[in-house]
Amino acid sequence: MFIDIILWFTPGPGLLITILGTICFVSVFYILVKTLRENMSSERPVPDVRGIELNMPAVGDVDKYIPDFLEYTEFISEDEFDLLKQDMHISAEHVTAVNAANERIKLMFDTAPLIIEYWDKSYNRIDYNKTAAVFYNIPITPGKPVSLADVVFGTEQQPGGIQTRNLWQNYLNEAFERGFSKFEYVSQKGGNVIHLQVNVRRMKVLDEYVVVTYTNDVSAANEIMLEKERKSIAESNSQAKSRFLAHMSHEIRTPVSAVLGIAEIQLRSKHSPEAIEAFGQIYRSSATLVGILNDILDLSKIEAGKMDLAVKSYDVAEMIQDVSQMHAVSMENKKFKFIVDVDENLPKSLLGNELRIKQIINNLLSNGFKYTDTGFVRFAVSQQIAEENGSAVSSPERVNMIITIEDTGCGMTEEQVNALLSEDYVRFNEQLDVTGTGLGISIVQNLLTLMGAKMNIESRINEGTKVTVTIPQQIVNSTTLGQQTAARLGKIEAEAPKLDEKVVSMPHGRVLVVDDMESNLFVARGLLGFYELQVDTCLDAATALEMIKNGEEYDVIFMDHMMPDIDGMEATKILRERGYTKPIVALTANALVEQEEEFLNNGFDEFMSKPIKTSQLHEVLMKYVA
Numbered sequence: 364m365f366i367d368i369i370l371w372f373t374p375g376p377g378l379l380i381t382i383l384g385t386i387c388f389v390s391v392f393y394i395l396v397k398t399l400r401e402n403m404s405s406e407r408p409v410p411d412v413r414g415i416e417l418n419m420p421a422v423g424d425v426d427k428y429i430p431d432f433l434e435y436t437e438f439i440s441e442d443e444f445d446l447l448k449q450d451m452h453i454s455a456e457h458v459t460a461v462n463a464a465n466e467r468i469k470l471m472f473d474t475a476p477l478i479i480e481y482w483d484k485s486y487n488r489i490d491y492n493k494t495a496a497v498f499y500n501i502p503i504t505p506g507k508p509v510s511l512a513d514v515v516f517g518t519e520q521q522p523g524g525i526q527t528r529n530l531w532q533n534y535l536n537e538a539f540e541r542g543f544s545k546f547e548y549v550s551q552k553g554g555n556v557i558h559l560q561v562n563v564r565r566m567k568v569l570d571e572y573v574v575v576t577y578t579n580d581v582s583a584a585n586e587i588m589l590e591k592e593r594k595s596i597a598e599s600n601s602q603a604k605s606r607f608l609a610h611m612s613h614e615i616r617t618p619v620s621a622v623l624g625i626a627e628i629q630l631r632s633k634h635s636p637e638a639i640e641a642f643g644q645i646y647r648s649s650a651t652l653v654g655i656l657n658d659i660l661d662l663s664k665i666e667a668g669k670m671d672l673a674v675k676s677y678d679v680a681e682m683i684q685d686v687s688q689m690h691a692v693s694m695e696n697k698k699f700k701f702i703v704d705v706d707e708n709l710p711k712s713l714l715g716n717e718l719r720i721k722q723i724i725n726n727l728l729s730n731g732f733k734y735t736d737t738g739f740v741r742f743a744v745s746q747q748i749a750e751e752n753g754s755a756v757s758s759p760e761r762v763n764m765i766i767t768i769e770d771t772g773c774g775m776t777e778e779q780v781n782a783l784l785s786e787d788y789v790r791f792n793e794q795l796d797v798t799g800t801g802l803g804i805s806i807v808q809n810l811l812t813l814m815g816a817k818m819n820i821e822s823r824i825n826e827g828t829k830v831t832v833t834i835p836q837q838i839v840n841s842t843t844l845g846q847q848t849a850a851r852l853g854k855i856e857a858e859a860p861k862l863d864e865k866v867v868s869m870p871h872g873r874v875l876v877v878d879d880m881e882s883n884l885f886v887a888r889g890l891l892g893f894y895e896l897q898v899d900t901c902l903d904a905a906t907a908l909e910m911i912k913n914g915e916e917y918d919v920i921f922m923d924h925m926m927p928d929i930d931g932m933e934a935t936k937i938l939r940e941r942g943y944t945k946p947i948v949a950l951t952a953n954a955l956v957e958q959e960e961e962f963l964n965n966g967f968d969e970f971m972s973k974p975i976k977t978s979q980l981h982e983v984l985m986k987y988v989a
Contacts, residue, residue, distance in 0.1 A: 478559075478578035484571070486511040486535055495578075498552070511535070517550030517557075531561075538563035538574045547581070557582045615656055617880055620974040623649040624886030627977065631893060653974060672813050673960075676839045677717035679709050683744055683852050686724045690732060690742075699738050699771070706745035707849035710762060712840035719810050720834065724766060726807050727830050731770035738771025738827070747833070766832040775822040783820065784808065866893045866981075872988035873897040873916070877907045877931070878923040878950065883973075887921065890977065894984060903927070904934035911943060919987040922967075924951035935966040946987045950975070 472479065473493040481490035487508035496503045499515065516527045530548055537544040544563040549556060560581045565574050626646035630639065687703050724742070731740040747763040775783065783804055811818055814834055822828040844852075874896055876887040884900040891898045899917070901907050904926055922931040929937075935947050948969040949962040962970045969983055 476579075478576075480576045480578070482511075482535060482574050482576065483508070484539060484573070486532060488514060489573075498578075516548070517552060518548075521548055534561065534563055535574055535576075538565050539572060541565075558585050616653070616973050617883065619649055619652055619656075621880070621882035621886055623653065623974040624883075624890060628886065628889035649974075672716045672719060672810075674715050674837075675717065676712050676714050679711060679713055679744075680844055680848055680852060682717055682721060686721050686728065687742065687852065689725065690728050697732070699735050699740060702739055702741040703853050704741060704743040705844065705849040705852045706743075707844055707846045709744065709746050709764075709844045709849075710838045710840060711842045711844060712838075713762070713764065714837040714839050715834070716814070719814070720764075723807050723810055723832060723834075724768070726804065727766075727768040727832070730804070731768050731772065731828070734828070735770045735772035739769075740771075741767070741769040743767040743769070760838050762836055762838055764834045764836050766834065767829065768832075769827065769829040771827040774824045774826050774828055776824055780820050780822055867985065867989055868895045869984065869988050870895045870897075872918050872984070874899070874919050874921065874988070875907065875910070875915070875917045876900045876921045877902075877904060877926070877934070878921075879903060879926045880923075883923070886975070890975065890980060891984075894988075896984075896988070904929035904931065908934060908937060911938060912941070917945060919946045919948060919983065921948050921950055921971075924949055924962075932962070932965050932967075939966040948983055 475492060475494060477492075478495040478498050479492040480488050480495055483489055487510055489508040490505050491499075491501075493503055495501075511528060511532060514528070514531075516531070518527055520526055521530060527548060527550075530546065534544040534546045542565045545561065546563075547558060547560045550559055551557065558581050560579050562577045562579075563574055564577075565572055567573075623646060626642045626649060629642040630646060634642070683703070683705060691701060728740070728742060743766070745765045745767075747765050808818065810816075811832065811834070816832060816834040818833075819831045820828065821831075872894070874891060876884055876891075876898065878884050878887070878900070879902055881902070884902070888898050888900065899910070899915070901910065904922070905928060907920070907922070908929070922935060924931040926934075931949060931951075935949075938947065946968040947966065948971055949967040950971055950973060951962075968987075971979055971983070
């Protein structure tokens with residue numbers, strides 16, 4: 364019985380197959396249903412409805428590529444999104460996010476600092492941003508397409524002669540063919556000329572090519588570039604001018620130095636009165652030529668910003684005496700009086716640039732002498748308590764030196780005074796038969812500016828002119844000149860300075876003069892001959908070096924600066940390296956750049972410019988030989 368029951372529950376082969384088949388069928392059916400449900404409930408991806416294809420430049424033109432903003436400005440409307448939502452199961456959050464992104468892109472497009480315009484292949488402007496609307500003064504919202512022929516570009520014709528519309532059409536066409544182009548054109552806005560740069564890019568929208576132009580105002584950038592170019596040209600011209608003037612200074616001073624030196628030698632010798640007068644005329648004419656050359660070079664240095672105003676301590680009485688004596692010489696044929704009036708309370712010594720102060724006074728006195736026939740020319744020097752910010756400065760270390768030049772000459776009108784102080788001034792009242800280049804007053808004004816000084820001019824026609832100069836100085840010695848010195852300086856107009864120094868015989872002295880010009884050596888031998896010195900000369904530095912190497916010894920060597928092969932500075936350096944310790948004095952005809960400090964820092968003991976001043980030569984000989 365028990366065995367029968369077990370056999371009944373044991374499935375046979377057919378039943379087993381039936382059960383397995385049923386299980387497989389149910390499993391397949393379940394998987395199929397599940398798959399269908401998943402496919403029906405999943406969201407389908409949103410297709411790209413814009414159909415935009417960008418045309419990138421060739422590899423070699425990658426640097427010219429500018430991102431095309433317009434590809435981001437194709438928007439999907441809310442109605443289109445509603446349809447997509449129903450058909451493609453797009454969520455409301457997705458629609459909101461896309462709209463917000465589109466608004467941001469549109470905002471960036473409209474506020475971009477570029478004029479952005481959208482052109483079709485028929486050269487119609489079909490869209491633009493707000494920047495373009497403001498620039499062209501057209502509606503903010505584009506209406507119907509506008510033909511290129513109807514667009515107003517501000518100027519109808521370019522400087523080169525081409526029509527502006529034709530220029531645009533050429534580059535739009537080039538962009539349609541090549542994919543990009545770039546050009547500049549000139550327009551007008553608010554009465555001002557502006558320079559615009561246009562980048563053109565091609566793209567494909569819905570299987571159609573269009574181009575987008577990005578226009579930028581490059582006027583400021585162009586002006587900066589032009590200013591840099593002008594500055595570069597000005598600097599190059601200034602350097603060329605400096606080189607030319609340095610060469611001119613050397614070439615002109617060399618023969619003038621010889622003429623001036625020879626005339627001075629003959630004036631120191633015994634001649635007939637007629638010969639003395641002739642040599643005097645040669646000497647004065649040469650000195651005038653040197654003065655004109657100095658004015659040209661000084662003005663050039665000022666314009667180039669290379670004028671050196673190094674300050675030194677100077678003796679006030681000597682400065683006044685020097686300028687007074689210089690002009691007293693020309694009083695021989697004058698019919699007016701030269702009055703020198705000095706304040707006895709002036710400090711004995713001041714700190715300033717004595718050379719340039721003398722130059723200012725000399726130029727102003729020269730004008731007074733030239734434009735005065737009768738009456739007087741008055742030269743006065745006084746002091747005034749220095750002021751700072753409108754208040755007197757109690758410090759005893761500072762003082763204002765007041766220089767007054769007054770004359771009873773032809774005078775000037777108010778217009779002539781204004782012209783005199785203008786940058787375009789050459790020489791006022793040109794119809795007057797007077798000498799001079801007219802550069803003096805311009806030099807005076809520039810020097811006063813560099814010194815922080817002031818000048819005031821009062822003048823009336825046929826009555827005269829009064830020029831007052833205020834120069835701030837620092838006191839070195841507060842002891843005053845005193846009444847006796849002031850009185851002595853006041854009588855200087857009756858004294859004409861003599862040409863020659865009080866020569867001291869120095870037969871024991873031995874000097875060497877090195878110069879590549881025979882005329883300069885002739886002058887040097889003549890001037891040194893008055894001191895009865897033993898003088899050797901040579902025409903080049905190599906010979907001088909050989910002479911010193913062979914044991915020749917000199918109390919002082921006068922070394923020219925500019926010489927062929929080995930110049931004076933190089934020769935001095937070689938001598939110092941060999942252990943030569945005796946004095947070496949630099950001679951140079953290049954007065955364009957004040958090189959005294961440079962010479963002293965390169966082994967020289969003294970510096971003398973050409974033409975050689977006998978007073979300076981005398982000081983050097985007394986210092987190193989006597």
